[in-house]
Amino acid sequence: xxxxVRVQGGLAALxxxxxxxxxxxGFVNDLRARxxxxxxxxxxxxxxxxxxxxxxxxxxxxxxxxxxxxxxLRRGAAGLHGLDFxxxxxxxxxxxxxxxxxxxxxxPALNGQGYxxxxxxxxxxxxxxxxxxxxxxxxxxxxxxxxxAPGRCTLPGGTIIDWPDLELRFxxxxxxxxxxxxxxxxxxxxxxxxxxxxxxxFEIEDKYEYPRHPVIGAPGAFxxxxxxxxxxxxxxxxxxxxxxxQAPAHLAYVLKHPEFAHLRADGSNYQACxxxxxxxxxxxxxYQDMIDATPGVKYxxxxxxxxxxxxxxxxxxxxxxxxxxNRSRTWAEYASRVHAWLAERGRRMLAWVEYPLLGKDxxxxxxxxxxxxxxxxxxxxxxQKKIGMRQLAYSSMQGAELLFPNFFSTTYRGRSTSGRLQxxxxxxxxxxxxxxxxxxxxxxxxxxxxxxxxxxxxxxxxVTQYGWTVGKPALDQSVADxxxxxxxxxxxxxxxxxxLLIEGARFYEDLWDQVVSKERGPGYGNSRGKGIGTxxxxxxxxxxxxxxxxxxxxxxxFSARYREKLDRAAAIEPGNERLVQLLNRNLSxxxxxxxxxxxxxxxxxxxxYAIHTALALERVEDYLARAAERAAGNEPxxxxxxxxxxxxxxxxxxxxxxxxxxxxTRVWEKSRYEKCRSVGGRNFVHVLDDVKDHFADRxxxxxxxxxxxxxxxxxxxxxxxxxxxxxxxxxxNVPVEGMKEARLED
Numbered sequence: 001x002x003x004x005v006r007v008q009g010g011l012a013a014l015x016x017x018x019x020x021x022x023x024x025x026g027f028v029n030d031l032r033a034r035x036x037x038x039x040x041x042x043x044x045x046x047x048x049x050x051x052x053x054x055x056x057x058x059x060x061x062x063x064x065x066x067x068x069x070x071x072x073l074r075r076g077a078a079g080l081h082g083l084d085f086x087x088x089x090x091x092x093x094x095x096x097x098x099x100x101x102x103x104x105x106x107x108p109a110l111n112g113q114g115y116x117x118x119x120x121x122x123x124x125x126x127x128x129x130x131x132x133x134x135x136x137x138x139x140x141x142x143x144x145x146x147x148x149a150p151g152r153c154t155l156p157g158g159t160i161i162d163w164p165d166l167e168l169r170f171x172x173x174x175x176x177x178x179x180x181x182x183x184x185x186x187x188x189x190x191x192x193x194x195x196x197x198x199x200x201x202f203e204i205e206d207k208y209e210y211p212r213h214p215v216i217g218a219p220g221a222f223x224x225x226x227x228x229x230x231x232x233x234x235x236x237x238x239x240x241x242x243x244x245x246q247a248p249a250h251l252a253y254v255l256k257h258p259e260f261a262h263l264r265a266d267g268s269n270y271q272a273c274x275x276x277x278x279x280x281x282x283x284x285x286x287y288q289d290m291i292d293a294t295p296g297v298k299y300x301x302x303x304x305x306x307x308x309x310x311x312x313x314x315x316x317x318x319x320x321x322x323x324x325x326n327r328s329r330t331w332a333e334y335a336s337r338v339h340a341w342l343a344e345r346g347r348r349m350l351a352w353v354e355y356p357l358l359g360k361d362x363x364x365x366x367x368x369x370x371x372x373x374x375x376x377x378x379x380x381x382x383x384q385k386k387i388g389m390r391q392l393a394y395s396s397m398q399g400a401e402l403l404f405p406n407f408f409s410t411t412y413r414g415r416s417t418s419g420r421l422q423x424x425x426x427x428x429x430x431x432x433x434x435x436x437x438x439x440x441x442x443x444x445x446x447x448x449x450x451x452x453x454x455x456x457x458x459x460x461x462x463v464t465q466y467g468w469t470v471g472k473p474a475l476d477q478s479v480a481d482x483x484x485x486x487x488x489x490x491x492x493x494x495x496x497x498x499x500l501l502i503e504g505a506r507f508y509e510d511l512w513d514q515v516v517s518k519e520r521g522p523g524y525g526n527s528r529g530k531g532i533g534t535x536x537x538x539x540x541x542x543x544x545x546x547x548x549x550x551x552x553x554x555x556x557x558f559s560a561r562y563r564e565k566l567d568r569a570a571a572i573e574p575g576n577e578r579l580v581q582l583l584n585r586n587l588s589x590x591x592x593x594x595x596x597x598x599x600x601x602x603x604x605x606x607x608x609y610a611i612h613t614a615l616a617l618e619r620v621e622d623y624l625a626r627a628a629e630r631a632a633g634n635e636p637x638x639x640x641x642x643x644x645x646x647x648x649x650x651x652x653x654x655x656x657x658x659x660x661x662x663x664x665t666r667v668w669e670k671s672r673y674e675k676c677r678s679v680g681g682r683n684f685v686h687v688l689d690d691v692k693d694h695f696a697d698r699x700x701x702x703x704x705x706x707x708x709x710x711x712x713x714x715x716x717x718x719x720x721x722x723x724x725x726x727x728x729x730x731x732x733n734v735p736v737e738g739m740k741e742a743r744l745e746d
Contacts, residue, residue, distance in 0.1 A: 028477050031144070034156050037484035038143050039461055040164075040196055040468030041477070043104055047158035052121035056151045057089035065097030068236070069126070069134040076142040076194075080488075080592065082150045093124040093141070097134050101127040104163035113198075114163030117141060119155050129163075132238045136162070136196050143194070143485050147591075166428070166467040168440025170199040170242070170392060171460040174447035176253075177675070177696035179207045179218070182226060184671040186233055188453070191593075193237035194485075195461045196468060200234065201301055201350075201372075201442065203244040206253040208293060212285040216254050220679035227293035235296050242350070243290035244301040247283045248272040248334065249308060254282070256687035265313040268524040268690035273313035274334050284341060291345055300347040301372065302338050307331055308691070310356050328358040332365060339366045350392070359383045372442055374427070376434040385435060392442040393431055393467065395424035397459025402449050402695065403505035403603050405459060410502055421475055424463045428470045441467030450696025450704055452668060454599040458482055458498065488591030493582050500579035501600060504607030507572055511565055511610055512539035512708050520698065524690040536693050540711035541614075544621040546720055552631040552639060552728060558621045562614065569614045576611055579604045595670065602664040606705065609660045613709065616653050620646045636732035643725040644738050650718045651742035658744055661706045668702065676700040715744070 030045045031038055062070040073093065077083040085093065102114030115128040115137030126141065128134025140160060145153040171192060173185075180188075192200065209217040211224060222230075234241040246253070248271055254260055255269040263279040265271040272279040291300065311322050311330040320326045335357075339349045343366075353362070353371040359379035367388040374391035375381070384391065397420050398405045408419040424443070431438055443463030445456040461482050462475075473481075483494040514537040523534035544558040559566060583601040587594060623646035630639035676684040686700040698704050722739070729736045 029473055031156065032473075032477055032481065036144050036146065036156055037481040037489070038140055038160075039478060039481040039485050040465040041473045041481065042140065042160045042162040043469060044161040045158065046160075047156050048120075049157070051154045051156050052119075053148070054083065054091075054124075054145065054153045054155060055087075056083065057087035057091065058083075058085055059087045059089065059092045060085045061092045061094045063094065063096035065128075065131050066095030066134060068131060069095045069128070069138045072135060072237075073138045073142065076138070077145070080142060081145050081147045081153050083145075083147075083153060084151075091121070091123050093126065095126050095134060095138070097129070097131055098127045099129055102129055102133070102161055102163055104161070105165075107167070109167045110163055110165070113167075114161075115140070117160040117162070119144075119159070120157050124155075132198075133163075135193075135238055139194050139196060146489060164196070164468045165470045166393070166438060166440045168199050168392065169197050169464045169467045170201050170440060170442040171197050171456075171464065172201045172203065172244075172442065172444040172446075173453070174203040174445060175207045176203065176205050176447045177450055177694065178447065179220070179222075179673045180453065181671060181673060182222075182230065185230055189230075189234050189237055189239060191457070191486075192460070193239060195464050197460070197464050198238055199240040199242055199299070199440070201242055201244045201444075203246065203303075203447075204290070205246060208290065210286055210289045211292075212289055213282065215257050215259055216286070218676075219682040219684055220673060220677055222293075224289075224293050228295060231294045231297060240297050240299055241294055242297060242299045242301050243287075243294055244303055245283075245286055245290055246303045246305060247286065248274050248279070248304075249306050250303065250689075250692070252687065252689040252692070254286075256685060265309040265316075268309075269687065270524065270689060270691035271307065271309045273315055274307075274310055274330050275313060275316040275319055280334075280337075284338075287338075287342070288345075291347065298346075298348055299350055299370075300342050301350040302335070302342070304331070304335060304351045304353075306352075307356060310334075324356070325358070327356045328361045329364075331357045332361045335365055335369070339369055353380075353384075353389070362389070363387055365389065370439060374431045374436045374438055376431060376436070378434070381435045385437065390437050390439040391431070392440050393428045393436075393438045394442045394444060395427045395459075395463045396420065396444040396446065397424070397456055397463065398445045398449070398451055400449055400695075401451070401505060402509050403451065403607065404455050404501045405445075405451065406502060406506070407458060408499060408502060410506060420459060421462050421479065424459070425466050425471070425475050425478075427463075428466060432470075447696060448692075448694040450694075452599045452603070452671075454596045454671070455603070457486060457593075457596065461486070486593055486596075487586070491586060491590045494586070497579060497582050497586070497600065500575050500582075501603060501607070503572055504576055504579065504604065504611070507568060508607055508610045510568075511614060512541055514538070515540055520688060520693075523693055538698070538711060539708040541617075541708065543712055543714060543717045544617055544624060546717070547624050547628060547643070547724055547728075549724065549727065550731070552624075552628045552643075552724075554621075554624050554628040556621055556625060559618050562618075566614055566618050569611045573611050573615070576604065576608050580608060598667050598670075602667040605660050606664060609656055609709075612656065613653055616649055620649050623649065631728070636728070636734050640725065640729045640732075640734045640736060641738075643721070643728070644736065647718060647721055647725060648738070648740050650714060650721065651740055654715055654718070654742045654744055657706065657709055661703065664705060665702050675702050715742075718742070 030047050060070050077085055101116050103111055105111055112130045113133050115133040117137045118125040126137035128137055147153050206218040207221050209221045209223050231241045251272050252269045255264050263272045265273045311327040342349045350370045350372050352373050362383035371391040373394040407421050441463050443460045465478050517536040517538045520536050523536050525534040545555045547554050583597055587597050623642045627639045627642035676686055696704050
């Protein structure tokens with residue numbers, strides 16, 4: 001059941017779906033029932049009985065405005081289906097822009113993306129209200145085509161009439177702690193267009209050269225020419241490549257440099273002073289550099305994320321006392337100033353309109369600012385409604401999880417969660433019910449924990465799905481459609497793969513002890529009550545106790561302390577074995593995005609290594625206990641043999657860890673550059689953020705992934721065990737045989 005409520009706001013007018021349940025129960029749509037997948041699911045489906053075949057005799061008839069769509073169809077059909085559409089037969093795909101073909105909304109911005117796709121054995125017609133709508137009709141056709149043989153595909157007979165419920169469908173590229181290769185980003189743009197994404201929030205930080213202040217750009221950062229090429233590539237696919245420039249907070253990538261240290265708000269490198277004209281000029285220079293890098297783009301995201309220290313610097317305090325009221329006004333004045341500056345340059349401003357801004361100060365802002373985080377706070381929404389401010393329905397597909405996002409319901413850090421996908425499905429309806437007026441969606445995927453971008457596609461596609469057709473289809477169908485479309489129809493068991501990856505990732509997180517960091521000093525803290533000297537923690541695990549000298553007496557501390565974790569490792573080990581098998585099998589079976597499976601497999605192997613390490617160290621402790629028993633029974637030769645077994649098994653753990661990280665690095669660097677690399681004689685300046693403590697930033701290299709294992713210092717522990725072994729053997733006149741040195745060097 002659903003009721004229809006007209007929501008007015010700016011140019012938007014969309015239907016609010018009110019469900020009797022908030023879960024994903026629901027029947028599949030007619031396309032899926034016929035064996036076809038399309039994501040986002042369309043608004044209207046009218047199918048006839050029977051399928052028909054498209055083959056090499058078919059051609060393309062490109063009419064008014066159809067040239068760009070025709071090129072996309074040729075390229076996509078050849079790459080996905082081995083079909084070149086170069087035939088001269090009577091049956092053709094007719095492409096044309098016919099304004100007014102689809103009127104699904106009162107909002108011209110939504111109708112402009114609409115299309116009508118009619119399919120039958122006599123021919124296929126795609127009509128778009130605009131070039132963009134026609135392009136989207138082609139993407140739907142490409143998704144629906146089911147390859148039966150080289151150059152042959154089936155399609156369902158019928159008509160699809162489609163348009164989006166929301167105008168903007170952002171996905172988030174966060175590159176704080178890595179830099180993708182240009183060819184990777186172009187591939188991502190192609191895939192994003194396939195899902196009808198029309199905006200990228202490109203959080204680039206120091207991965208751009210910033211010609212006005214080149215010290216900010218990391219070695220090998222993208223040049224202006226490279227960014228302009230990427231921007232043009234995106235615009236050809238009707239995607240706005242929108243800069244997201246972190247400022248005035250989250251600015252450690254700038255304020256870490258000595259040249260800019262004097263611009264800090266309060267001594268930390270986290271935030272610039274918002275009352276310092278030199279700091280403002282620097283930020284505006286960075287904005288201008290990014291505007292120059294993205295010609296033709298309509299929007300600019302100024303971030304304003306987590307501005308903890310608004311108004312705290314000395315210059316701000318001279319202007320007015322520091323308090324909650326003035327902190328909010330400082331934020332509002334900055335946002336208003338930046339808005340006017342961007343408007344002069346033809347860019348519409350997006351910002352995180354949030355803390356420390358007070359709701360009552362929202363009327364100080366320009367109404368055409370787009371709030372990047374919709375929220376449900378009544379006071380905030382009431383003031384936004386009063387001035388006509390619109391929002392993006394924000395859904396985060398990644399936060400602090402390690403290795404893999406928490407897409408599905410699970411227990412995470414001691415509490416049950418509904419999963420990020422279920423939350424994303426409910427975001428727009430819940431916001432509308434609270435009084436929001438969203439103009440689009442924003443599928444965030446933060447780089448804080450250093451996950452590979454290939455892990456985000458299910459999340460990006462799901463948020464886009466529920467921005468195109470709010471509240472439908474059922475989540476289960478949307479996930480199944482994604483798997484079919486992203487990997488191809490010959491991709492069995494991929495939902496199980498994702499669930500097993502989640503299970504292994506949550507075990508990886510829960511395995512470790514949190515200990516006070518010896519590598520990093522205390523954090524600066526933030527305005528939420530954590531003052532200077534905030535303790536920072538690292539992940540590690542204790543190694544088994546070493547046997548005592550002489551008697552080899554042993555305290556079985558490892559298995560006693562980690563009993564619950566070891567039992568859990570044993571319980572999920574079979575699932576991890578199946579995960580690795582499924583990924584290896586599907587690598588030779590999927591027809592699309594095979595590299596994605598390589599990346600997932602590298603994560604599965606790291607999860608496997610965590611499980612193996614825990615269980616292997618329990619076995620090591622078993623060998624040490626056996627050695628103690630044999631020594632107590634006056635069997636020195638048997639005791640030495642048990643120690644050798646423990647020594648060698650620890651070496652195998654170390655060798656396996658090296659292989660896993662070498663393989664992970666090899667796979668990940670196919671799509672991205674070496675982390676914190678040196679280029680052209682310039683070295684990366686790695687300085688920790690004084691406030692934020694991102695997992696991916698704790699090491700300059702990719703070894704942040706293996707840092708918890710490294711902190712165990714199993715190699716050092718094994719050296720000590722070897723010394724104890726030799727001492728005992730010499731004291732008891734037992735020859736040492738079979739000790740194997742671990743191969744840890746390239």
